[in-house]
Amino acid sequence: MSDNQEIILSARGITRDYVSAGGLFGKTETVHALKGIDFDLYRGETLALVGESGCGKSTLARILTLIDAQTDGELLIRGNPVNIAKKKVSAEMRRRIQIVFQNPYGSLNPRQKVGAVLEEPLKINNPEMPAEERRQKAMDMLLKVGLQKEHFGRYPHMFSGGQRQRIAIGRALMLNPRMLVLDEPVSALDLSIQAQILNLLKDLQEEFNLSYLFISHDLSVVKYFADRVMVMYFGEIVESATRDEIFANPQHDYTKTLLAATPKTSIESIRARVNAHKETA
Numbered sequence: 001m002s003d004n005q006e007i008i009l010s011a012r013g014i015t016r017d018y019v020s021a022g023g024l025f026g027k028t029e030t031v032h033a034l035k036g037i038d039f040d041l042y043r044g045e046t047l048a049l050v051g052e053s054g055c056g057k058s059t060l061a062r063i064l065t066l067i068d069a070q071t072d073g074e075l076l077i078r079g080n081p082v083n084i085a086k087k088k089v090s091a092e093m094r095r096r097i098q099i100v101f102q103n104p105y106g107s108l109n110p111r112q113k114v115g116a117v118l119e120e121p122l123k124i125n126n127p128e129m130p131a132e133e134r135r136q137k138a139m140d141m142l143l144k145v146g147l148q149k150e151h152f153g154r155y156p157h158m159f160s161g162g163q164r165q166r167i168a169i170g171r172a173l174m175l176n177p178r179m180l181v182l183d184e185p186v187s188a189l190d191l192s193i194q195a196q197i198l199n200l201l202k203d204l205q206e207e208f209n210l211s212y213l214f215i216s217h218d219l220s221v222v223k224y225f226a227d228r229v230m231v232m233y234f235g236e237i238v239e240s241a242t243r244d245e246i247f248a249n250p251q252h253d254y255t256k257t258l259l260a261a262t263p264k265t266s267i268e269s270i271r272a273r274v275n276a277h278k279e280t281a
Contacts, residue, residue, distance in 0.1 A: 013072065014037040016060075016235075018031045035235045042211065046205070047211075047228050057215045058215070069083060097177055100180060105157075141170040144207075169201070229242070231252060233254045
């Protein structure tokens with residue numbers, strides 16, 4: 001990335017420790033979930049975070065979206081230091097970063113109709129907004145994520161997994177964030193649906209100039225979605241480079257292991273499905 005490109009988020013020495021009482025003879029033990037995480041995320045780019053389950057990816061996601069606090073280190077959002085353990089964070093700051101989870105059904109209130117799901121962020125954060133304006137914004141977002149007007153009054157259980165993820169993405173965008181943390185957003189979907197959601201995310205990124213932190217264990221998806229890649233291993237970033245550099249010339253042994261475990265046929269399948277969907281869209 002060029003020196004003059006805007007940095008949306010920076011992490012400097014981010015750590016996260018958990019203390020448990022499960023040690024020998026009841027002694028407390030400290031688990032170091034994150035160990036000195038450093039990176040910058042630029043405006044309009046997709047930075048992938050890859051690694052096996054349990055390596056700390058979701059822990060970092062919760063810190064970046066201001067759900068949990070870091071134990072140490074500095075988190076900066078557009079140059080402003082943020083630590084929710086030390087200082088209350090403004091609503092405006094929280095609006096800048098939103099998250100999309102792996103399981104869309106689990107993140108949607110089954111008792112709310114889709115229209116209410118989309119309107120809720122506006123109700124909470126812009127209570128002065130007229131009801132009709134709020135409804136129109138929600139309807140506009142419904143169409144942007146590829147759903148129809150008649151879906152506005154339906155409940156989440158009436159939709160497929162891919163449609164639910166579209167709803168979850170729409171809800172995350174209602175407050176005009178600068179950045180989305182995408183935590184395994186397509187891993188629970190069929191391959192053909194994955195391609196549709198990836199293309200949707202690309203289109204929305206271009207339209208809104210969004211920055212993505214894309215968390216995944218699936219390198220076949222990462223290869224055709226990310227601009228840069230960070231590889232995490234036991235709470236540490238062991239390698240960070242452009243997508244092409246990572247896939248063509250990995251440096252760390254763990255990165256080489258991950259790539260060796262990803263069948264080339266899987267990578268080609270994702271590319272073919274994404275391209276096929278683009279042609280028919």
